[in-house]
Amino acid sequence: MKHSDSSRSSESGVSQVDSAHEKINQNTVQNSMSSQEFLRHRGPITSTAAVVGTRKVVTGAYDGAVALFDLDNGGISLLGYHTHLVNQVTVDSMSGNWAASCSSDYTIHLWDLKGGERKKILRGHADDVEDFIFVDDATGISASRDQRIFIWDLHSGAIKQVLDAHEKDVLSLAYNDGLLYSSGDDKTLRVWDVASGDLINTIGPFDLETDTCAIDPVHNRIVVGCDDGIVRIFDVKSGTPVFEIAAHSSGIKKVAVSKTGDILSAAYDQRIIIWSGSTLEKKLELENVMHKWERSFSFSADGSTIFAGTFDGTLLEWDTLTGKLLNEARADGEGNACFNRVAASPTGTAVTVADDGWIRMAEFSDGSAGWGDRIFPTSGRMLMNAVAIDTTGKFVATGAHDQKLHMYDLEDGQLVNHREKSLGEGPINFIDIATQEGYEDNAFVACYSGRVACVTPECEIRACFPVHEGAVKSVRLHPVKKLGVSCSADGSMSSWTFDGKIIGQYLGHTAIINDVAFSYSGKRIASVSRDFTLKIYDFAEGTLIDSISLGRRSLKSVCFASEDIVFVGDYWGGLIRVDLTTGEVQREKIADNGISSLAGCGELMLATSYDGSVCAIDPKQKGVAHRIEAMKQNLSVPEREEVA
Template sequence: MIPNTQLVVSSGYDSGVGLFDLESGSVLLLGYHEHLVNSITVNAKGDKAASCSSDYTIRIWDLKTKQSISSLHGHFDDVEEFIFIGESYGVSASRDCRILLWDLETSRVIRVLEGHEKDVLALSYYDKKLYSSGDDMTLRMWDLDSGRMLKTWGPFENETDSCALDPQRNRVILGCDDGCIRIFDTKTGDLIKTIAAHNSGIKKVTVSSRTGDILSAAYDQKLLVWDANTMEQKLKLEKMPFVWERSLHWTPDGNGIIAGTFDGTIILWNAVDGMLKLEVGQQAQEPGNACFNDVSSTDNGNIVLASDDGLIRLGKLTKDYAAWQAKVEPPSGRMLMNAIALDKIYNLVIGGSHNHRLNIYNNKDDVLTNAIEVFLDEGPINSVKISHHQGYEADIFVGCYSGNVVHLKANGYLKKKISLHEGAVKSLRLHPLKPIGISCSADGILHSWYFNGEPFRRYAGHQAIINDVDLDPSGNLLASVSRDFTLKVFDFWNGDVLHCLPIGKKSLKSVCFWEYNWIIIGDYWGTIIAVNLNTHKVIKTKIASNGISAFSRRGNYLIAASYEGIVFLIDPYSLEIVNQLQAMCQKVDSAYHSQNFSYG
């Protein structure tokens, strides 16, 4: 929020940067990055903003002229956070494991801080001391003048996604993936307090400049305020769906709390009573944004998709026909949905949401009935698969943020929790012949496991988050893609690495093991990549302006879903688009955002 105004600068997964006026309700589009925007910050004077993007850059915006005035190039992976240091300098954190100090007058890097072993996600600064945290489970303190690391807290047992400073009390606050807030003395380094704050990973902690109170936001859907003096819970904010946990901030005067949503709106709460004051940017027609996160299909062309707007979309996509058939809202209401599964044999559609809920439907001619909603309490659901194996017919396997794979019956009855991963399960597959599953995780490890929960094999080798995994049709080989920019192919049975191929310098999101020697990959930039394992020849075709989130087989064709709200029918060998079906247009040119223009 810009100090002494009612203006909020917001960024979003549509790559846009916008200016929201809380008084008039208007929204001004400032411009776009080449990829999604992860965070935005405003300097102390309120005349400049910096946006951090997955296009590996930081853009500096003049808030008076409403123009981009410079672009900072130096990172080689997603930029997650930026802090202004006075008028002339800034510091940025990235998933390339580095922290960069910038001269804003020349747009040059003047110092590189190295020491983190994994993604750096959060920064906080005061009096020439910089604090950083991230996926290597540590909190670090740096002397910014020399670049020297002064202290390391941890490693802890969980990722440390957020940190914040209370300079008046000499405290640094750490938000951890085990749901705990850990408060340390910046002078002595001692642990002052551990607060068991949440039931799921904390994605944001921030400190009020007025009171020193701590705001925490986590994947348990709770937004809480903790008293600076007693360190007890002081307030629980009125619950609002679709809040993006990483986006929360105190207003400059400390009297309010603001956040962005996946619906493309800005929310303002009263910091005294926690009640909602207003929401700006509501869409005149249908709310939300149909950014597709997962797709499932059948050989006859039926498709079902999960999206950011929390609706299940059913459609038909063949070579000669493309149409939407229905949209379904879950019984408990819309909530960002990450996972979907469609099964024509058991007539099931199953969706998994950000709010820990699994929705199970009977599907008859694209009409979803007999809804069963199961609260798993395992964090956001990232992947869902349905078994056809003897003795496990129609059983459901769910990959969760908690690191567990949850095994249920089709009636929602919980059978087992399979606990092998130390990080969020990003994706899973079921073996085509044997009652064995394979899952990949943010911990950089693949695990296979029997359906009864016993581990089968561990597959190591990736150096970063593994986003997706797939088995070849025979079940003898498995492929995985990671944020370390590599494709790895393993022998499923003995775990040997058969291929390790670097695939450029753009993070890989999805994979389909089409046949024994032919693999198709989707990246976060809208490119599909075919890899011939016999020759290691790589073919690339850009089909979308945003990431390829998921693949699904459809007879002789491949279905590819995109974050930009389009699902494509692809020839798996030529990579040509055969047909497509669109739910929204993600980017617009008008000053005021349209129905399909997403902020957040």
């Protein structure tokens, strides 16, 4: 176990150890991103694509922006915005004149890179569009979480063919010599004839999801990155297995192939490795950068450099021969306050975590709201997805993308006595803190590995038990009994004892379950999913009480306001109030990006958003009681009226 002081921000924004705590006034922006000038992305960069014959790179990010970096002069230009986050960008390899971006707004945008403007919007998908490739100057192909693949006429914008054999979300595409390769959440790699639209081969299902695939035309191979850390390689024509590389100890989020056939694999074990295309042995490992995003890696057109985006919205460049980092474009050391989670005590003390790795304190009451101290661990800023505070408001735990759990004591509004532990179970997604006898202030931690860890307040692992096959998205503890419930990316939801015995399964969801919550009595649980439904279960019996369809926008967060009132946040900034007695559903847009979490805070309810805001809601009234912001994410959206 590691004990250390943590870094706090001084008024200048420079990280210092044991410096004065930074106090932030209500409704002020906390960092240098208050400017309306587009200096860099204000959300994690999801994808990078080099422009042929230039030192320019197209990027897309969770701020909805598509941008063009010029590495020769260090400049950046904003091409435009989607109305939701960007999942993938690609550049046509023939002329380099065109780029495409696909988004969770269900569209693909085509960009003229010479003119720097949007030329066409392709519409037709019914869920997030995850990937797009150019076949030639007239044909493009897209993949979506609506389980379909579309072949497009790029001149007219019409859908030429629909390929719909996948049984779950389609996430990744690759194309070579008339054949299309697709992979996704149904754990298969499928091979299609593009001219006819026929499915000609299905490889798998594998044991775990296949998030990413790439073509190696030099060696006539298809390369697949899997959630078990294995790179699987198949013959491009026959589909027969060629080789397996035990590449990583955690899920692979990106594979890419250079023009010489070398393979890049990027995974949640924080390692980026290049494998020789000829021998399939490890060639080199890239210099690590903590805030890189594994899903965003790509090779330059000539294969001499490698690009990736970061959670800070910056662009990284490595030398492929040495693995050394060459450049980080548009870095300012601050990152983006895209909030992932909030936790609050009954007395109004709140703690937030965000993509920028800062832990921020805030205070809420009926009449006011404002920021307090902010801090990050001395091991460095790292995206944090999880935070919890005990009921007394004296103990805080946070969890990070680099698998580390951080614990603090809370004294006079300041986080002190930092403890740190690497759990080694992949990124940490959620934390709940126990109050039950014998488990006081034990943190139950939801891990990417599918396990739930129980960690003592001294930051020692007490237990770590398997619950799900996929990543654990949320974990909640019964208000009285030594029982918990967790939900997973594999669509399962289970209850268990504190010592890890599975006691119940809750069936009904058909897609990723993003969040689960107990009612105050502990008699019922509510869950929300990418299947667009809110489901209510009897906790003890495991029976489904109600299933409520809430439209066609994916649901992210859920919280009981009372035994009969449930609030749901969606990925579009919508807050949905559901009366379980009458069935009445009320909707209100309170943010410009997804509602990442909901938490009770005394008589109020707090809602965090990826747009950099925290809203306080009075469950008895409509509207936002208080709003505080740490940044403005989308420069195309008008300023919101301040809420006192």
